[in-house]
Amino acid sequence: MRSWLRILIGALAVALLALGAWAYFQRRALLSQWHCYRVATAESYAVAEQELAWFEQGPGPRQRLAELAEKWGTGNTTFDLYLAQYVSQGQSSEALRAVFSQELGRRPGLLDRWAHYWAYRAPTDPGRQLASVVDYFEALAAPDAPKVAITWREVLDLQAVFFWTARPELAAGLSPENGLERFRRWQRERTGPLPRVGRPSQPLPGAEKTGRSGRP
Numbered sequence: 001m002r003s004w005l006r007i008l009i010g011a012l013a014v015a016l017l018a019l020g021a022w023a024y025f026q027r028r029a030l031l032s033q034w035h036c037y038r039v040a041t042a043e044s045y046a047v048a049e050q051e052l053a054w055f056e057q058g059p060g061p062r063q064r065l066a067e068l069a070e071k072w073g074t075g076n077t078t079f080d081l082y083l084a085q086y087v088s089q090g091q092s093s094e095a096l097r098a099v100f101s102q103e104l105g106r107r108p109g110l111l112d113r114w115a116h117y118w119a120y121r122a123p124t125d126p127g128r129q130l131a132s133v134v135d136y137f138e139a140l141a142a143p144d145a146p147k148v149a150i151t152w153r154e155v156l157d158l159q160a161v162f163f164w165t166a167r168p169e170l171a172a173g174l175s176p177e178n179g180l181e182r183f184r185r186w187q188r189e190r191t192g193p194l195p196r197v198g199r200p201s202q203p204l205p206g207a208e209k210t211g212r213s214g215r216p
Contacts, residue, residue, distance in 0.1 A: 004084070015171075018137035020189050032055070032067045032068070033067075035051050035054050036068065036071050037056065038051040038099075039051045039052060039079050039082055039083070040078055040079035040082075040095045041078075042078075043114055044080065045085060046076075047081055047159075048086075049082075049086060049091060050169075051089070051093075052068070052082065052083065052086045052092075055067075055068045055096070056092075056093050056095070056096060059096065062095070062099070062118050065095060065096050065099045066099055067084070068096070068099075069100045069103040070103065071083075071098075071108065072084075072100070072103065073109060073110045073113055077204055077206045080113070080160060080204055081117075081203050081204055082115045083100075083122070084114065084128065084203075086206070087100045087156070088117075088118075088121065088153070088156065094151060094152045094158060094183045095152075096151075097152035097153055097155075097156060098152045098175075101125075101152055101155050101156055101159065101174065101175075102173075104159055105159075105171055105172035105174065106172075107174050111163050111168050111171055112163060112168075113158060113204060113205065114159065114160065114163075114201075115158070115159075115160045115163035115164055116200055116204060116205055117203055117204055118156075118157070118160035119164070119197050119198070119199055119200055120180065120199060120200045120202070120203045120204075121159070121203065122189065124197065125199070126197040126198065126199050127142050127194070127195070127197045127198075130160075130161055130164055130165075130194060130195075130197055131194055133157045133158065133160075133161050134161060134194065136154075137158065137161075137180070137183045138187070140180060141180050141183050141184050141187065148193070149176055150180065152175045153175065154174060154176075154179070155174050155176060155179055158171075158173040158174060158183065159174055160180070160181055161186075162174075162186065163180075164195055164197050165188075165190070165194065166195075167186055170186055172183065181198075
């Protein structure tokens with residue numbers, strides 16, 4: 001065998017070993033990316049829901065949930081729609097809602113995207129829904145109200161309220177622990193009536209380009 005051929009075979013063997021080692025150590029991240037791809041290409045929400053449930057299974061899902069939330073708002077509207085529907089409905093764990101909510105406060109552009117979806121899927125007129133959330137938090141924040149722990153789903157509602165009332169800075173770092181304190185600050189500093197919020201024609205900005213324009 002010629003020397004150059006032996007060198008080439010040796011180099012290929014080393015490259016394959018290096019690739020195998022890299023894939024082994026990156027197998028968790030690669031698996032998460034595969035399931036994200038399955039969500040984005042799912043033919044229906046029911047199919048996507050099964051893929052999304054994978055991220056919440058098994059021991060120590062925190063890293064998987066973080067990787068899932070980090071994909072939201074990165075360019076695939078179908079993926080965004082399915083994940084937004086998942087976290088806003090009963091299937092999602094509080095752990096996923098927590099990671100998703102925290103992501104909204106970290107990356108520019110995500111809060112308005114979430115508020116857009118929140119207004120689209122509101123069970124009543126979005127303006128009335130916003131007023132309903134404000135009434136609910138006013139009752140919780142009253143001086144004589146019993147102490148009640150709010151949920152991450154309610155935090156997501158409050159983040160939408162802060163966006164639609166032009167106080168997006170209050171949504172960053174929002175949590176069940178500081179939610180009522182932030183709401184009381186919003187109450188003290190509020191001026192004027194609640195805004196009129198219309199229902200968007202599409203679930204997310206850009207959804208008309210994907211064909212996913214039906215109500216979730």
